[in-house]
Amino acid sequence: LAKTTQPISMDSYEGQEVNITCSHNNIATNDYITWYQQFPSQGPRFIIQGYKTKVKNEVASLFIPADRKSSTLSLPRVSLSDTAVYYCLVGVSEGSARQLTFGSGTQLTVLP
Amino acid sequence: NAGVTQTPKFRVLKTGQSMTLLCAQDMNHEYMYWYRQDPGMGLRLIHYSVGEGTTAKGEVPDGYNVSRLKKQNFLLGLESAAPSQTSVYFCASSSADRGLSYTFGSGTRLTVV
Numbered sequence: 001l002a003k004t005t006q007p008i009s010m011d012s013y014e015g016q017e018v019n020i021t022c023s024h025n026n027i028a029t030n031d032y033i034t035w036y037q038q039f040p041s042q043g044p045r046f047i048i049q050g051y052k053t054k055v056k057n058e059v060a061s062l063f064i065p066a067d068r069k070s071s072t073l074s075l076p077r078v079s080l081s082d083t084a085v086y087y088c089l090v091g092v093s094e095g096s097a098r099q100l101t102f103g104s105g106t107q108l109t110v111l112p
Numbered sequence: 113n114a115g116v117t118q119t120p121k122f123r124v125l126k127t128g129q130s131m132t133l134l135c136a137q138d139m140n141h142e143y144m145y146w147y148r149q150d151p152g153m154g155l156r157l158i159h160y161s162v163g164e165g166t167t168a169k170g171e172v173p174d175g176y177n178v179s180r181l182k183k184q185n186f187l188l189g190l191e192s193a194a195p196s197q198t199s200v201y202f203c204a205s206s207s208a209d210r211g212l213s214y215t216f217g218s219g220t221r222l223t224v225v
Contacts, residue, residue: 034213043116043202043216044155087154089214102147102155 004090009107018075020106022088025069031091033064033071038085038105047086048073075108083110114138118203118217125193125224133188133220135203143206144186145170145214146178148199155202161186193224 005023012018024033032051036044048055050062050071061074075082085105116137125131135144145160157170161180175197177189186205190197203217 036214036216041219043204043218044214045216046213049213104154 004088004102004104006086006088006104006106008104009109011109011111012078013111014079015077018078018082018108018110020073020075020086020108021070022073022090023070024088024090027068027090033062033068034089035060035062035071035073036087036089036102038087044087078108078110080110080112082108084108116203116205116215116217118201118220120220121218122221123223125190125222127193127195127224129193130189130191131193131222132190133201133203133222135186135188135205135217137184137186137203137205137215139205139207139215140183141205141207141215142183144180145204145206146176146186146188147202147204148172149202149219150199158188158201193222195224198222198224 032049034049035047037047038044048057048060048062050064052064052068055062063072071088073086085107087102087105089102119134123131142163146158147155148158149155156172158176159167159170159173159178161167164180164183167178167180179187186203199222201220201222204214206214
């Protein structure tokens with residue numbers, strides 16, 4: 001079963017831009033890439049979603065290269081409240097069965 | 113609009129006991145999922161459903177059963193709880209299994225002693 005890969009942890013300072021990359025070598029042709037944010041004792045919350053190239057919303061940007069084997073979540077000017085675990089979700093197909101697999105998650109710690 | 117509601121929020125079971133976790137969504141979503149989250153393991157898919165009356169196995173289905181008798185509800189059952197099933201369980205729903213975002217519940221913390 002193919003899995004996604006993310007860095008285990010990252011540290012940043014307030015006001016900096018943070019980029020988190022997820023590798024997904026076996027992404028299916030029609031699958032989208034979705035990023036989630038999770039705070040302790042809460043369920044994951046949707047941040048952004050894309051299929052290819054670049055997507056941007058009010059909280060983040062998502063960069064996807066042409067081969068779609070990876071994606072990068074970009075958080076501009078992070079604050080202390082952005083400290084959380086970030087997951088990428090990619091639909092991974094294996095034969096006729098679908099396995100929806102989260103990455104291992106990246107613990108982002110924003111320091112003052 | 114409640115979104116995805118999970119009950120109970122906390123539960124302690126003795127080894128061998130059974131229980132059912134309930135997930136209810138009010139967004140008319142077709143797809144529903146059960147995940148478990150363990151420290152350092154991220155979220156792992158247990159079972160999922162692509163519509164009323166259908167279920168399918170995920171990555172870690174052993175020891176669990178599910179049912180989707182009504183579109184809005186997705187039940188996760190543990191027939192004989194084991195300490196290895198101590199975890200936080202999250203339910204999620206989506207309007208399609210591709211292209212659209214998932215809405216998660218707030219989780220059920222289960223401890224098996």
